[in-house]
Every structure is written in structure tokens, then in C-alpha cells.
Amino acid sequence: DVKVTQSSRYLVKRTGEKVFLECVQDMDHENMFWYRQDPGLGLRLIYFSYDVKMKEKGDIPEGYSVSREKKERFSLILESASTNQTSMYLCASSGTGFSEQFFGPGTRLTVL
Amino acid sequence: AQSVAQPEDQVNVAEGNPLTVKCTYSVSGNPYLFWYVQYPNRGLQFLLKYITGDNLVKGSYGFEAEFNKSQTSFHLKKPSALVSDSALYFCAPRNRDDKIIFGKGTRLHILP
Numbered sequence: 224d225v226k227v228t229q230s231s232r233y234l235v236k237r238t239g240e241k242v243f244l245e246c247v248q249d250m251d252h253e254n255m256f257w258y259r260q261d262p263g264l265g266l267r268l269i270y271f272s273y274d275v276k277m278k279e280k281g282d283i284p285e286g287y288s289v290s291r292e293k294k295e296r297f298s299l300i301l302e303s304a305s306t307n308q309t310s311m312y313l314c315a316s317s318g319t320g321f322s323e324q325f326f327g328p329g330t331r332l333t334v335l
Numbered sequence: 336a337q338s339v340a341q342p343e344d345q346v347n348v349a350e351g352n353p354l355t356v357k358c359t360y361s362v363s364g365n366p367y368l369f370w371y372v373q374y375p376n377r378g379l380q381f382l383l384k385y386i387t388g389d390n391l392v393k394g395s396y397g398f399e400a401e402f403n404k405s406q407t408s409f410h411l412k413k414p415s416a417l418v419s420d421s422a423l424y425f426c427a428p429r430n431r432d433d434k435i436i437f438g439k440g441t442r443l444h445i446l447p
Contacts, residue, residue, distance in 0.1 A: 227378075263439060264439060265440050266379075267437075271434070313378060321386050321429075323369060324381065325381070326371075326379040326380070328377065
């Protein structure tokens with residue numbers, strides 16, 4: 224059974240803290256994605272990666288960075304958390320071609 | 336630029352009745368179209384996709400979707416709704432050279 228796991232379901236941080244969100248997939252997928260989900264806005268792509276050590280900006284990369292040192296792991300980093308980054312963060316992975324994406328359960332991040 | 340519209344924020348259907356969740360899109364070239372579902376407090380799950388071939392696509396949980404090229408639509412349908420179908424549904428188109436984008440979502444309420 225395919226699986227995408229995220230390091231935390233719930234996270235509370237303070238403004239200015241550095242935050243790491245980790246995502247691991249066990250499907251040997253090339254592609255990995257980070258989204259944020261906000262009510263009424265749907266899913267917005269933050270960053271994605273097509274291969275190890277590769278990264279591409281999505282639609283809303285400002286205030287975020289990513290790291291992909293191993294194929295199975297894709298980390299999202301908030302260098303200095305702000306209250307407007309309070310959101311649900313979803314990680315996904317997919318194979319090549321037009322494969323569907325497999326999503327993790329999400330991390331609900333609250334920045335105080 | 337590609338775009339997607341889910342014109343209804345919420346759809347209410349009585350259990351046992353047919354349901355339709357609407358989606359229209361704008362992409363350059365041939366579209367590749369996906370539907371995802373998010374059950375309460377869960378990550379997104381893939382429902383079905385259209386890549387090529389038959390315009391009527393069948394997916395998980397008895398759902399199907401019809402690709403209509405002239406109307407640029409990909410409406411999600413089910414002949415007989417179940418209370419357990421209550422969830423948030425996302426339409427997600429992409430074209431060959433671009434990223435997938437997600438609609439804002441339609442909340443489906445199935446009334447017992």
C-alpha cells in the first residue's frame with residue numbers, strides 16, 4: 224500500500240522561529256510537492272521537486288525553502304515563521320508521466 | 336495561463352439521488368484532468384483521471400466524470416449518492432508542459 228507520511232499532524236510555533244516540515248514517501252516516486260491549503264483558496268503549490276537535489280518554485284514560494292537530499296524525503300522550511308503562514312500543509316508525491324499524486328495526511332501549522 | 340473553476344462552493348443532495356459536481360477548465364493543448372476527494376480530517380485521495388480515450392471515465396467509490404472538450408468541462412457524477420460521499424472535492428487540470436492546478440473545491444453534503 225502506497226504511503227506518504229508527514230512528520231507532524233499538528234504543530235504550534237512562535238513568530239520568527241525556524242520550522243521544518245518533513246515528508247517521506249515509500250513509492251520510489253520521482254516527483255514530490257508541497258502545498259498549502261486554506262479555506263476558500265483550495266490548494267496552492269509552494270515548491271516541487273522532480274529529482275534529488277532539484278527544486279522548482281510553485282505559485283507561492285515566498286517565505287519558504289525546500290530540501291531534497293534523498294529521493295524519498297522532501298522537507299519544507301519556514302526560515303522565519305509568520306502568522307500568515309498559519310495553514311494546513313500537504314505533501315504529495317507522484318510517478319512519471321501523468322500519474323496521480325498521493326498525498327500525506329497534512330500538517331496543521333499554527334504560528335502565534 | 337491555465338485555470339480551473341468549480342462554480343459551486345457547496346452542493347447539497349439527498350441520499351439516493353444522483354449528484355453532479357461541476358468543473359470547467361482552461362488549458363492550452365490537450366488537457367489532462369483529475370478529481371480528488373478530501374474526507375474530514377484526512378489528506379486528499381485520487382478519485383479518477385482523464386488522459387485520453389473514452390470521454391466517460393470511471394473511478395473509485397462509484398464516481399465517474401465526463402470530459403466535454405467543446406464545453407471545456409469535466410463534471411464529476413454519481414448515480415446514487417451516499418451519506419459517506421460527503422466530503423470536499425477538487426478538480427485539477429494540467430497540460431503537457433505545465434503543473435497541475437487545483438480548483439478551490441466544492442463541499443458536497445449528502446442529506447440522509
